[in-house]
Amino acid sequence: MCKWPVALVTGGGSGLGKAIVERFLAEGAKVAILDRSEERVQEVVAMFGGKVVGTSGDVRSMADNKAAVARCVEAFGKIDTLVGNAGVWDYNASIAGTSEEKLAEAIDELVGINLKGYILAAKAALPELYKTKGNAIFTVSNAGFYPGGGGVLYTASKHGVVGMIKQLAHEWAPHIRVNGVAPGGIGGISRGFPSLSQEGIRFSNLPLDDLMKQMLPLEKAFYASEYTGGYVFFANRKDNGPATGSVLNFDGGIGMRGFMSPNMGKELDEKFRGA
Ligand SMILES: NC(=O)c1ccc[n+]([C@@H]2O[C@H](COP(=O)([O-])OP(=O)(O)OC[C@H]3O[C@@H](n4cnc5c(N)ncnc54)[C@H](O)[C@@H]3O)[C@@H](O)[C@H]2O)c1
Secondary structure, eight states: OOSOOEEEEETTTSHHHHHHHHHHHHTTOEEEEEESOHHHHHHHHHHHGGGEEEEEOOTTOHHHHHHHHHHHHHHHSOOSEEEEOOOOOOTTOOTTTSOHHHHHHHHHHHHIIIIIHHHHHHHHHHHHHHHHTOEEEEEOOGGGTSTTSSOHHHHHHHHHHHHHHHHHHHHHTTTOEEEEEEEOOBTTOOBOOGGGTOTTOBGGGSOHHHHHHHHOTTOSOBOHHHHHHHHHHHHOHHHHTTOOSOEEEESSSGGGOTTSOSOTTHHHHHHHTTO
């Protein structure tokens, strides 16, 4: 049973954030969300009734982050866990392929959401997390460790998130634990961003199952709900007391490919199948 009954999740209106909301509720938590889409906020609140409250706002705004914290405390009395999760992907936009005119604006937008948004959420939630001796969990990505999971903008932003997690864990000890979950590709979600005219693009248009099968040692695509256990682990004081400043690589083994061919299950299949 959970010992972390109230959580605030940014980007809780869709994709991974919404899956985290569903999982936390199933574990007995009450959840507040902050999402820039008023429509998605309403949808999630309606879906889960009185167990979820929502604030529509932009994670790049200190005032909106503070409003989300205030709404959570007003409804549920406290915050035990902050999940910084709202983020956008750059669809592997390269520096060479991005025009000079768009590049500066694109950096401001993507880094503004993916990194500044996390820092502002952390700042806004800090007084409440201090009171509960709570914890913060931030969504990283395989792009927080390896190249090729995004373009320079996304990869730099997620490497920045790893540094932010370590620094916050350092600054907030011994009161508040700070950790991260680094998913690999997630089936069916993630939207591009306006600075690079990517609004209409959807990750679901990519042949994700085939790509993941070829790329990952675990040879399958993983979907949002399959990543939520990492957040439950870090949120739960009982199971993760010693963990702070750590990031769980939860990515199908992207870093474990080495020089082997994708079909590395063959040897074990030949040796043990039917044994
Ligand atoms: N989809 C993937 O393959 C993948 C892989 C690794 C990590 N991630 C990370 O997971 C997190 C969630 O991504 P997702 O794939 O669920 O995306 P998504 O687009 O499905 O959901 C992101 C949510 O964040 C909200 N949001 C975006 N910008 C915002 C802003 N400025 N202010 C407030 N809310 C905002 C959106 O409205 C949306 O509801 C991100 O941090 C992303 O980098 C995604």
